[in-house]
Amino acid sequence: MPAEVITQLDAARGGLYIDATLGMGGHSELILNASPDNRVIGFDRDAEANEIATGQLAGFGGRFTAVHTDFRQVKEVIREKGIGSVAGILADLGVSSYQLDTPERGFSFRFGQGYPLDMRMDRSEGLTAADLVNSLGERELSDIIFKFGEERAARRIAHQIIAARAKGAIKTTAQLADLVVKAVHRKGHWRIHPATRTFQALRIAVNRELDGLDQFVADAVDLLESDGRLVIITFHSLEDRIIKQALRFQSGHCMCPPTQPECRCGATPRVEILTRKAIQPGEEEVAVNPRSRSAKLRACRKLPA
Numbered sequence: 455m456p457a458e459v460i461t462q463l464d465a466a467r468g469g470l471y472i473d474a475t476l477g478m479g480g481h482s483e484l485i486l487n488a489s490p491d492n493r494v495i496g497f498d499r500d501a502e503a504n505e506i507a508t509g510q511l512a513g514f515g516g517r518f519t520a521v522h523t524d525f526r527q528v529k530e531v532i533r534e535k536g537i538g539s540v541a542g543i544l545a546d547l548g549v550s551s552y553q554l555d556t557p558e559r560g561f562s563f564r565f566g567q568g569y570p571l572d573m574r575m576d577r578s579e580g581l582t583a584a585d586l587v588n589s590l591g592e593r594e595l596s597d598i599i600f601k602f603g604e605e606r607a608a609r610r611i612a613h614q615i616i617a618a619r620a621k622g623a624i625k626t627t628a629q630l631a632d633l634v635v636k637a638v639h640r641k642g643h644w645r646i647h648p649a650t651r652t653f654q655a656l657r658i659a660v661n662r663e664l665d666g667l668d669q670f671v672a673d674a675v676d677l678l679e680s681d682g683r684l685v686i687i688t689f690h691s692l693e694d695r696i697i698k699q700a701l702r703f704q705s706g707h708c709m710c711p712p713t714q715p716e717c718r719c720g721a722t723p724r725v726e727i728l729t730r731k732a733i734q735p736g737e738e739e740v741a742v743n744p745r746s747r748s749a750k751l752r753a754c755r756k757l758p759a
């Protein structure tokens with residue numbers, strides 16, 4: 455949704471923008487091209503993404519800077535740079551096509567044998583998917599697969615994993631995918647591969663993708679100048695639900711349970727929501743880029759203080 459991103463960010467206005475999820479730098483390039491006065495600071499926790507995007511955007515000289523950091527640190531990093539406020543912030547959540555399409559990164563099972571079950575976006579720290587699969591208890595594994603993968607066969611899959619690892623560690627994407635197929639007893643023609651949900655669940659757990667997203671929204675709103683824009687693209691319902699709720703809270707919507715007699719959540723209107731319904735890609739975009747089919751874009755505008 456490149457055009458919608460630029461429109462919702464109001465990127466033709468000219469100013470400093472943050473691309474919280476730099477990836478290959480595609481969105482940053484669009485922002486930089488939207489006005490000669492635009493500058494972009496790009497964040498990515500994946501050092502390889504930062505390197506590639508920095509190369510791609512070299513032509514923009516000092517108008518572009520990359521930071522190898524988790525975007526949940528955005529407020530600290532921007533304040534450390536002595537910057538008071540920014541014109542817009544974009545977060546295009548999830549994994550990049552580059553990460554999915556690089557077999558050695560271990561995000562996908564479609565490359566066959568021999569690829570490590572890694573799935574870390576930041577390869578310099580943290581546990582890999584293999585670490586989780588080989589160390590967690592059956593209950594914990596089942597909970598992760600059920601909660602983050604919305605997988606109904608989570609228990610059977612966790613059971614199969616525990617039984618298999620008693621015979622030797624599960625080290626590769628293919629080993630795990632085979633175990634899932636065995637657990638769900640499905641052969642032949644699938645609409646989606648039976649391991650898709652389990653891989654999504656482990657990826658979310660490895661990268662703690664849902665942690666602190668609501669705080670990120672609050673920090674991003676803090677950083678926006680008056681009339682500045684926050685645009686967030688999500689790729690699955692768990693993420694979208696958190697972003698939708700966080701934006702509603704920032705718009706002043708009380709989040710207290712209906713049974714509570716008075717408001718204690720402290721909601722005050724700081725933004726205007728610009729997308730009452732999330733924007734989704736049109737048929738043409740989905741035809742060209744099937745991965746975009748589950749994308750949802752939400753945006754808001756900071757109200758004057």
Ligand SMILES: C[S@@+](CC[C@H](N)C(=O)[O-])C[C@H]1O[C@@H](n2cnc3c(N)ncnc32)[C@H](O)[C@@H]1O
Nearest residue numbers: 475477478479480481498499500524525546550
């Ligand atoms: C969907 S891709 C972004 C693609 C990008 N908009 C482009 O035009 O190429 C998401 C990127 O965000 C990064 N990412 C995901 N979660 C992150 C986080 N918490 N902090 C920093 N980067 C993150 C991933 O490493 C990945 O490169």
